[in-house]
Amino acid sequence: MALEDHLLTEARNPRTTEIDAVGALGIVQIMNDEDVKVVEAVRAEAENVAKAVEWTAERFRRGGRLIYVGAGTSGRLGVLDASECPPTFSTPPEMVVGLIAGGQKALTRSIEGAEDDADVGAAEIADMNVTDRDIVVGIATSGRTPYVLGAVREAKKRGAATVGVSCNRPSLLGAEVDLDIAPLVGAEVISGSTRLKSGTATKMVLNMITTGAMVLIGKTWGNRMIDFTPVNEKLRIRARRMLRELAGVDDARAVELLAACGGKLKTALVVELAGVEPAEAESLLEAHGGQVRRAVEAKKARANAS
Template sequence: MLDKLTTEERNSRTANLDEMTTLEILEVMNEEDHTVPASVKKELPNIEQVAKKAIQVLKQGGRIIYFGAGTSGRLGILDAVECPPTFGTPSTLVTGLIAGGQDAIMKAVEGAEDSEEFGAEDLASMQLSSKDLVIGIAASGRTPYVIGGLKYAKKVGAATGSISCNKDAKISKYAEFPIEVKTGSEILTGSTRLKAGTAQKLVLNMISTSAMAGIGKVYKNLMVDVQSTNEKLIERAKRIVMDSTECKYEQAAEVLERANGEVKTAIIMILTNCSYDEAKDRLKSADGFVRKAL
């Protein structure tokens, strides 16, 4: 089946890659990478459907679960692990699974992606329910691990999405909300960590960021649920409060301390001149949306 996949085709521009200078390789890679955002743009209506479903699922107490093999699995994990520090979410709210388990994050686990049963078993181990959204990721669009997971998700009634980099992808048949970003041939034949991987990362960025905005994790364009877990993020939290309220650095630091480091709460306290408890009540009644609370 590989000969039918555009991601496996040879790129005529790099037929003599081994004879090109370093600069020539870099130039052609850069030019090829420029084609990826345009390919993603064509899929925006389908990406929107997945993002809207993600918002619905999160509001109803469900989870987003990415799963895939190799680069695809690692990209899902990468997006998932950034959600807690960026948006203040529990680590279980957005999670990633990779064929072969945790060991496969650092090195290839041969044959793990070839089993539909492993995909189903990994999702079952997470106690998947009908409240959840699972998104299978496979550049080829044919990975058995992903197909098995999507089949299992459908069986338990979970919402399903998929991200592939070939048209008429096999995994699309098993997903309620398929996304197919046709990225074409790679400069190194079949190396889908390149353009295909870039496309997958862009799509995952879109889904998670728009979903978090949709559940109140963003005020204006600021990450108001950021977790101040290191010096950089502590300073970022102060800047967010300053940008939101036009207060001075000293006031931002002082109110943040009274607000137990909670950026949203500090913003409400300053802009409405209320106490910590009152600010928390406002946010609770506004479902966590700062603008609504104000």
């Protein structure tokens, strides 16, 4: 019996054997029913995902990187999540990176055989000078893609934290990494089409890792994205609006605060809410992991104690 015959993601789904006979609405309803299972599969991995969030935030605090490695759909999802971090969280593009077997061409077309070369995966990690400050997340729905296995092995040699995201357990990937995340979504609607439930589960996990880590390092206050420097009129308007809403100031004061803080919204918020000068606001943010809420609360606690 071939290895593929043991993979949950390659199994035949008994609930979709007649999907070609139910019409458009039937197809949609079947797919929706199957997708409901994805949420629970990801929920079952919550503790492992949370650990990956914490590890990633810790690497970010040390100036390290999050590096996704995958092939095919898995690789595309990693590149997608990485590419959305700069516009969403104002991060430098090198902070979250996506590597895909076959390179940029593989984003829009299948590069035959690219995923089967473990040496290429290892070489690409070496070329990035991965160190113990970084975290490498290997993404492989099957849990056995050679390109990904080669990458995580090289990353471990270099002292990086390694995480595997797959939809099979046990798996070769799970055995190689420091942390195994495996939402078991079951057989796909179309046998072996892992861009469906497996892809949805993978995207959910990757979203949680980056979003959670960004929250932990202070990129947000509540559910507001506040770590940005207003470099154009749209962002200047947004920064003033957030100061008005979060700090309760009028627009003139918002303009004054941003000017005094070099346009840094987080600093301006701490200046107003903690009643300090910009230099002290910067120190408070640095001492409290970049989190505005903690910086303000710490200053108020010291003031109340004195």
